[in-house]
């Protein structure tokens with residue numbers, strides 16, 4: 001729908017005929033000097049007579065749900081993150097730091113889509129060709145357009161009607177009719193809106209690449225999230241082992257879904273069974289380690305928590321955490337001292353999550369406490385033991401959400417002792433060792 005423009009019109013006071021320009025004589029009724037200026041900025045709603053609504057409200061009961069046609073990308077991980085493939089006519093944003101692999105991922109996505117248009121304002125045709133050859137992309141039906149003028153890009157999309165379009169990147173696109181430098185917030189949202197319109201009008205899916213800017217997303221992809229249908233972020237874990245593709249918004253699927261990839265010399269390789277990749281792999285039964293199961297989207301990962309507890313040599317005791325919230329660690333250390341008599345007032349505590357995973361899931365609390373206590377007491381927790389539960393300030397252990405899914409994954413990997421709180425459903429499995437509070441859990445060590 002086009003916005004109503006505010007223009008001036010001239011109408012005849014005698015017969016009501018309207019003209020865009022002033023003139024001496026009304027051509028309709030022939031009177032002289034009857035044209036007067038009138039502002040015609042009338043809202044569309046005011047013009048409508050009762051019973052003549054242009055857009056009648058619909059009863060949702062009568063609305064037919066159209067089957068969402070999805071393009072498969074050939075990668076199970078990407079398809080799952082997108083909720084089952086790329087919906088036709090959708091606008092998808094892939095955001096991420098420069099160099100994380102957005103262009104690579106985009107080329108791999110279109111590998112299985114015949115007839116694609118790759119618009120680049122960043123790289124030359126030979127650069128893109130080099131990468132595409134490295135990734136063994138099918139070059140037969142891949143069209144390249146080095147262009148930054150968004151209107152030319154959209155005209156080309158409408159003319160060539162590809163099966164899919166990649167815009168690399170939105171920050172390099174320019175809408176000539178708008179003031180504001182390249183990559184300014186105005187330009188970004190104008191270009192994105194134009195692409196959205198084009199995607200809906202042509203039913204062609206468009207994938208936009210957006211760099212996350214250093215200064216906290218101000219003119220970056222964050223500002224565009226409300227415009228597009230789906231937002232994916234490509235992140236790298238701290239130790240550069242894996243790339244994580246995360247969906248933070250999806251109008252056609254679930255959010256919070258993640259896909260795991262590993263960058264190789266021939267592009268991304270998907271990691272299909274990631275449950276155990278964050279375990280350190282050593283089966284040694286040393287103290288200071290505990291395993292838990294964390295949820296990310298519909299995925300369960302088993303994570304190994306490592307703790308080091310040392311007598312403080314000098315000054316204040318140190319508390320350091322990698323992959324875990326430091327404030328939460330401080331709180332857990334306080335609860336350990338208060339309720340389980342593990343007093344770390346004169347000890348440094350270092351916490352590390354193996355494999356560079358970042359844990360936000362509160363269900364890891366119990367494993368963190370057990371790892372610390374195990375390091376302090378120098379008693380191993382056991383290699384086939386898993387701990388699940390959130391710790392409250394008074395030391396009570398609360399159930400983790402979706403315990404069943406986590407237990408299933410743990411059993412699959414051979415864990416035969418699960419330390420967890422008694423749940424609401426009393427059907428605890430034979431592997432479960434139930435504890436009500438932290439003190440009971442620590443007692444299991446001794």
Ligand code: TYD
Pocket residue numbers: 096097098099100101102103104105131134135263264265266267268
């Ligand atoms: P790129 O996709 O250009 O990142 P972005 O578009 O997000 O800026 O590539 C990121 C890095 O990946 C680059 O430093 C080179 C590396 N790379 C590989 O290791 N293997 C490969 O097969 C490709 C294509 C790239």
Ligand code: MG
Pocket residue numbers: 102103104122168
């Ligand atoms: Mg790039």
